Amino acid sequence: MNIYPANSQAKIVAILTVILLVITVLSFSIGRYSIPVNSLLRFLVTGAYIDENLPVIALQIRLPRILIAILTGGALSVAGATYQGLFRNPVVSPDILGVSAGAGFGAAIAILLSAGLAMIQISAFATGIGAVVLSMFICRAMVANHDRLLLLVLAGMIVSSMFGALISLTKYVADSESRLPEITFWLMGSLARVTMQEVWFVLPVVLVSLIPLLLNSWKINILAFGEEDAKTLGLNTARLRITLICCASLLTASVVSVTGIIGWIGLIIPHFMRFIVGPDHRRLLPASFLAGASFLLLVDDFARSVSMLEIPIGIITAIIGAPILFIVLKISPSNHHKM
């Protein structure tokens, strides 16, 4: 029997949507100042409230943060799923072409120059995209008759380590009283400072990048057979590769520039979803978005409510992510190819 029948896959996507909605509502009520779910729901539906702090906390503090968590978790997971499909490798992460290291450097240099928050974000976004462009340029400059994908991975490593070193250099020369902690904190990732302004920047980029990915999702499947087979099946592999890299990089750079570096999500969520909904990217991309959004929302709820001092979210995703990956890898060989 087919292990991934189409109707049960659709059901899983529906279930994931419901889970995300439930977690979203809960996220409004969870926090240092907790709001009872029933008064929250009454406020969301009718606009009536008794506690006068409720509108401020729900709409001005928690809403942007929840939206950014959804967009970030979803975008990183979809970018991860896309890169994993493109590189035919289930353990690839969204920063394989250097986007995170590039964005980190852009942010660090802007912080060093005492730039404002908006400037830091723009700088991070621009250098993140610049790092990917540089990777592709290096790949193109290398010998032609070679495996393009392998060269791309190598180019990504070169660019990542170069920007990694530049980040260290920036930290080294930064003022250790004020600038250095800020750079370090940014690199750890946090949703603490987001406002609706960031949402209005990230949301359109994410939506615009998701459309081509969803339109091409069936074609990503065909890449699994390798470049040559895909070409003889009629696929313009060069064009698809560029499309996927552009969209996945835009997704990653846009969210990373606002939240800082949040690792692991883009690696684990798609890998995990692949053996829940199967390898078909038509299901895998939406499922990854929903699961990634739910996961990051939960992690962020944890980050902002567990202690007085907020824990940087990048630390929590890594602490949770590493053991999850271990568990997933441990159970996947028996499950992955089950008939």
Place this chain on the structure above:
Amino acid sequence: MEIQFKHATLGYGEKIVLKDVNLTLSTGKTTCVIGKNGAGKTTLFKSLLGLIPVLSGEILFDGKNVSQWSRRKFARMVSYVSQSRITAFPYSALDVVLFGRLAHLPSFASPRKKDVEIAEECLELLNISHLRDRVFTRLSGGEQQMVIIARALAQQPAFLVMDEPTANLDFSNQAKIICQVNALKNTSLGVLMATHTPSQAEMCHADVIVIHNGTVWKQGNYDEIITERLLQEIYDVEVEICPACKQLKIKNKSLILHSK
């Protein structure tokens, strides 16, 4: 349909593999390509499929030059069963065959009911309908090869190009593939197949193309082309062809290369 190579030089960039290639292929015929390892069989195929550009000369499909064709146009004309079996993710056999429908679908569409029907017909044609919902990566080498051939047929091409379809297969699976190649023979499909077993050409009642010394050396009917002298020359071993049963034997050794 007819494919013509006219004074074509084939190779990779500066590395010329085959020179002055002249040959004609037509639908309704099975043609086997024989030649040593590294003689240039795969290069010939890749050029025909437009995977590598022709260095000089031209390839014509029904008189039309194909050098500017899109991948999509190629895929509707020629399909390919390559030697590589890369598969990263566990797709079902039906999913794999459906990939063959890509060239017939509009830009952003995914397969529809009609495509599923065509894919199922292709599985049926090769007698592997029972593999439909099995995971491709878990199939045996022979079963995988059959699914890939079904995928190539789902492209509904004029020509089916197979690069050593029996390589790495056991004796019975080799026979099955050859039987299927024979069964596919009809007026609208041309089959081009590389093989290391010359007698497979005889089993397929195929024409033979011999690639030797950097060019297409001979083309023609099996009985005319395959002689003891020719095999000796290209493979550097003394071969004896049994006149009655057409078995090939390597002289001074009792080894039978292939029996019918």
